[in-house]
Amino acid sequence: MKLLLNLFIALFFFTTSHAQKINQPRVYEIWDNKPALNRGGDYNISKAHGVPYDEDWELESYGIGNGYMGANIFGRTDVERIQITEKTLFNKGLYGIGGMTSFAELNFNFNHNNPTNYKRTINLNKATATVSYTHNNVEYNREHFISYPDNVMVIKLTANQKNKINFTLHPKNPYVNTNHERNTRTGKIETKDNLITLSGSIPHFGVNYEGQIKILKSGGTLENLNENIVKVNNANSVTILISAGTNYKLDADVFTKEIDSIRLDNNIFPHEKISNQIKKAEVLGYGGLYKNHINDYTKLFSRVQLVFNDKISVEPTNNVLEAYKKDPSNHYLEELMFHYGRYLLISTSRKGALPCGLQGVWSQYEVTPFTGGFWHNINVQMNYWGAFNTNLAETFIPYIEYHKAYRPSAELLATQYLSDKNINFDKNTDNGWTIGTGATPYKIQGPGVHSGPGTGALTTKLFWDYYEFTMDTIFLKEDGYPAIKGMSKFLSKTLEKQDNGTLLVNPSASPEQKHHGEHYITKGTTFDQTLVWENNNDLLKAAKILKIKDPFLEKMKAENEKLNPIIIGKSGQIKEYIEEEFYGDIGQKEHRHISHLCALYPGTLINSNTPNWLEASKVTLDKRGNISTGWAMAHRMNLRARTKQGNIAHDVLTKFIQLRTLPNLWTTHPPFQIDGNFGSMAGIAEMLIQSHEGYIDPLAALPNAWKNGFYQGLIARGNFEVSTKWKKGKASFIKIKSNKGGICKLRYKDIKSIVQIETNANVSFKNLNNDVISFETEKHQEYKIVLQ
Numbered sequence: 001m002k003l004l005l006n007l008f009i010a011l012f013f014f015t016t017s018h019a020q021k022i023n024q025p026r027v028y029e030i031w032d033n034k035p036a037l038n039r040g041g042d043y044n045i046s047k048a049h050g051v052p053y054d055e056d057w058e059l060e061s062y063g064i065g066n067g068y069m070g071a072n073i074f075g076r077t078d079v080e081r082i083q084i085t086e087k088t089l090f091n092k093g094l095y096g097i098g099g100m101t102s103f104a105e106l107n108f109n110f111n112h113n114n115p116t117n118y119k120r121t122i123n124l125n126k127a128t129a130t131v132s133y134t135h136n137n138v139e140y141n142r143e144h145f146i147s148y149p150d151n152v153m154v155i156k157l158t159a160n161q162k163n164k165i166n167f168t169l170h171p172k173n174p175y176v177n178t179n180h181e182r183n184t185r186t187g188k189i190e191t192k193d194n195l196i197t198l199s200g201s202i203p204h205f206g207v208n209y210e211g212q213i214k215i216l217k218s219g220g221t222l223e224n225l226n227e228n229i230v231k232v233n234n235a236n237s238v239t240i241l242i243s244a245g246t247n248y249k250l251d252a253d254v255f256t257k258e259i260d261s262i263r264l265d266n267n268i269f270p271h272e273k274i275s276n277q278i279k280k281a282e283v284l285g286y287g288g289l290y291k292n293h294i295n296d297y298t299k300l301f302s303r304v305q306l307v308f309n310d311k312i313s314v315e316p317t318n319n320v321l322e323a324y325k326k327d328p329s330n331h332y333l334e335e336l337m338f339h340y341g342r343y344l345l346i347s348t349s350r351k352g353a354l355p356c357g358l359q360g361v362w363s364q365y366e367v368t369p370f371t372g373g374f375w376h377n378i379n380v381q382m383n384y385w386g387a388f389n390t391n392l393a394e395t396f397i398p399y400i401e402y403h404k405a406y407r408p409s410a411e412l413l414a415t416q417y418l419s420d421k422n423i424n425f426d427k428n429t430d431n432g433w434t435i436g437t438g439a440t441p442y443k444i445q446g447p448g449v450h451s452g453p454g455t456g457a458l459t460t461k462l463f464w465d466y467y468e469f470t471m472d473t474i475f476l477k478e479d480g481y482p483a484i485k486g487m488s489k490f491l492s493k494t495l496e497k498q499d500n501g502t503l504l505v506n507p508s509a510s511p512e513q514k515h516h517g518e519h520y521i522t523k524g525t526t527f528d529q530t531l532v533w534e535n536n537n538d539l540l541k542a543a544k545i546l547k548i549k550d551p552f553l554e555k556m557k558a559e560n561e562k563l564n565p566i567i568i569g570k571s572g573q574i575k576e577y578i579e580e581e582f583y584g585d586i587g588q589k590e591h592r593h594i595s596h597l598c599a600l601y602p603g604t605l606i607n608s609n610t611p612n613w614l615e616a617s618k619v620t621l622d623k624r625g626n627i628s629t630g631w632a633m634a635h636r637m638n639l640r641a642r643t644k645q646g647n648i649a650h651d652v653l654t655k656f657i658q659l660r661t662l663p664n665l666w667t668t669h670p671p672f673q674i675d676g677n678f679g680s681m682a683g684i685a686e687m688l689i690q691s692h693e694g695y696i697d698p699l700a701a702l703p704n705a706w707k708n709g710f711y712q713g714l715i716a717r718g719n720f721e722v723s724t725k726w727k728k729g730k731a732s733f734i735k736i737k738s739n740k741g742g743i744c745k746l747r748y749k750d751i752k753s754i755v756q757i758e759t760n761a762n763v764s765f766k767n768l769n770n771d772v773i774s775f776e777t778e779k780h781q782e783y784k785i786v787l788q
């Protein structure tokens with residue numbers, strides 16, 4: 001067998017005919033040949049304490065969003081329902097820290113009862129949702145998108161014949177004056193000609209909200225009926241613009257104020273902002289808005305391709321899902337889920353808007369399950385685990401901005417935590433910052449019984465990853481390093497010296513774990529110990545890059561040597577607790593959280609240079625079980641990718657899709673939580689590329705199931721853009737685009753013994769060992785490696 005490796009700078013690599021063929025992006029659609037059911041919400045059913053539960057909304061409606069707001073489209077032809085969410089509209093919510101709540105409901109009465117040729121879609125390549133059908137020989141089409149650059153939702157209704165568009169629009173301000181103890185919402189609707197305005201307040205946090213709906217028709221007439229109903233008669237086409245907002249302003253004041261009702265300035269009304277958005281949108285018109293939306297969205301979405309070479313399924317998405325439940329041998333749905341993850345991330349997390357919470361930008365609830373906020377003992381971090389390697393690093397910026405805003409409050413919480421726990425510390429020194437499990441756009445909390453101080457370091461891991469994937473040293477200096485250092489400052493004070501010299505976090509808790517029904521609080525859980533280690537280790541690496549000299553760094557280095565973070569137990573497992581001997585001695589054996597393996601993923605303390613720990617991780621994973629709640633299975637996928645058990649990772653993905661995926665491909669805990677979508681997307685990427693051990697490792701945990709395939713544009717640490725094609729489980733070429741220059745280390749099994757290296761540029765290689773080569777790269781250049 002003749003095996004060759006060619007490496008050359010190939011600026012026009014993708015002009016080769018072979019590459020061009022695989023370079024045609026596939027069009028991805030979530031679609032159905034029937035409208036979503038709409039039987040409404042039920043207050044008698046509560047999911048994760050949220051009410052009312054609306055099964056049809058959750059399972060069948062299609063979500064679109066622009067980071068600021070979202071809409072759920074049912075695609076009905078009799079009475080269409082579009083439910084709108086705005087990410088800052090919060091009431092008191094569960095637990096008193098605020099809870100997302102529905103912004104508006106729009107009902108369009110079309111009265112088309114027997115449609116034919118029906119189809120509704122979300123086009124993932126364009127982030128548009130469509131509904132099309134024939135009724136009385138007229139073809140109707142509706143297109144929906146939410147533009148990020150113009151922050152406006154656009155609905156365009158067309159027909160293939162003139163004067164055929166007729167409907168009444170009934171807007172609804174949901175959950176006004178309901179007397180629910182967690183909701184103090186007031187509101188009104190005003191209609192003037194073609195403009196509907198919904199406004200009101202939720203005094204709990206001083207929220208004022210406003211939404212405007214503008215109906216622009218071509219041809220026909222428009223009437224205002226009673227009760228704010230707008231009627232459109234015989235139009236040729238109609239464009240509807242929707243803008244929504246509140247007086248929310250992301251700054252430190254929101255979090256540090258002690259009185260809830262003044263967290264926002266209730267003298268500020270969003271009226272002008274919303275009016276301007278609508279006016280600007282009207283000037284741009286449908287064409288201008290569409291162009292802005294497509295330019296913005298496709299720039300992000302089109303960066304990555306991933307194909308498993310299975311045929312595109314031609315059945316409605318839910319049928320594909322049902323078929324997959326019986327026979328998962330067609331991997332197209334896995335591919336679709338991956339792209340859907342990227343679509344969802346772009347739709348829910350954009351600069352200027354809040355980060356992506358537990359339900360993205362979608363809530364039909366009065367009281368949203370688990371608040372819909374930012375859960376820090378894994379969920380919000382999981383939302384961003386796949387942001388970096390799937391080439392969407394900028395979607396993490398909202399979290400960085402959120403962090404900067406809550407930081408003063410987090411600093412106060414750090415001091416308060418240390419006082420509350422009677423830890424001996426000097427109040428006048430810098431105690432850093434902390435964050436616990438529950439957080440919302442309005443309030444954050446310190447660590448508690450739900451999870452120990454390590455929770456904050458699960459967050460700073462994202463800051464370090466953001467740097468490593470982007471190589472953005474300005475970010476590292478200005479935001480990353482201060483965040484990581486502040487966390488080390490706090491964590492250091494939570495450590496207690498033991499008689500044997502070990503430093504243990506005290507008190508310490510492994511997220512959500514319970515023993516005999518009680519939260520189990522102890523010293524030095526593996527979760528806390530390893531996360532202290534990870535944070536300090538990232539701090540030291542960051543300091544080196546920034547050339548920072550500081551005696552504090554020496555102290556952290558010394559502390560890291562005394563953490564003894566990983567201990568193997570008598571079952572051969574990674575212990576969750578020091579005092580555990582055999583697996584499951586303490587806590588629930590099959591608990592959804594598997595926090596003691598955070599050092600394997602997203603952390604890096606356990607890796608292939610620690611083979612014993614890696615083996616013990618497999619034992620823990622086996623014993624914990626692969627089947628769990630939605631996000632928990634997604635964590636297991638990433639962990640199995642890191643143990644290089646690609647086949648098991650894939651098996652978990654299969655079960656996750658079979659058991660935890662809804663007809664609209666949202667994933668469920670239950671209830672719907674978006675973390676499962678993002679965690680599984682990250683897991684797919686983690687099987688296809690890893691880079692946490694100092695080299696790029698394409699197809700690091702490739703399962704046998706993905707026999708042939710191709711990806712383009714995934715990102716490795718060092719900001720290398722990687723494309724790989726594989727056949728029968730073996731890479732046939734790898735392309736690396738260097739976005740920042742620097743040394744590229746590439747691992748592929750037997751890369752040394754099986755290759756002969758040719759270069760046609762100033763590239764020289766080193767063989768570091770049988771599997772790893774290293775070469776210097778130039779910024780913006782592409783390097784193609786062909787393995788034959």
Ligand code: FUC
Pocket residue numbers: 358370375377379437512592593629631669673
């Ligand atoms: C964590 C998890 C729960 C749930 C909640 C939102 O507390 O343990 O399962 O996902 O976050």
